[in-house]
Amino acid sequence: AQSVAQPEDQVNVAEGNPLTVKCTYSVSGNPYLFWYVQYPNRGLQFLLKYITGDNLVKGSYGFEAEFNKSQTSFHLKKPSALVSDSALYFCAVRDIGQAGTALIFGKGTTLSVSS
């Protein structure tokens, strides 16, 4: 089965500094990786996905993610953090079940951006 891991429960950065939220994956075959953000008491919002091609994927709200096959990582990045980026971030991978596929999520990383 495919899986993702988010090694940090919380990441703290100062506004204006670059941020990185880490994700590693374990898949058999080609990886299909996703990042989502969740604000308190809300649903998840899709940020970006890696399917194939360029290792640097650009997404919504200035976020990007770097795919690294040798390190089996898919870290989320942003050059300059905003206080409004403070939220819960989830990495996900598509997994194949008995019939069809579903997204399997990591446990999430809380990003706190201080002013």
Added chain:
Amino acid sequence: DGGITQSPKYLFRKEGQNVTLSCEQNLNHDAMYWYRQDPGQGLRLIYYSQIVNDFQKGDIAEGYSVSREKKESFPLTVTSAQKNPTAFYLCASSINSLMNTEAFFGQGTRLTVV
């Protein structure tokens, strides 16, 4: 979130009662999903449906049931057999179930057992 409506936003259930959470989408998506979110545990898959009249158990299906009689609707019933139902429930849909397809989420239903 657009196009996926979950209701109610908050739901209170007495022990021993069944409750049904509604999920409707107007995106013409084939696939729909139910997840449960608990603090520190991320999202866990309860059930998913690739197409109308078909659904599959996820990782934590025990104590839950679903139906998919219409393409736009995927209601989740939390039965009295679910030992610890208090959680945040999220419904999602995707245009299909191909590996490269992202899912879109509703705003969630917070269920509390009183």
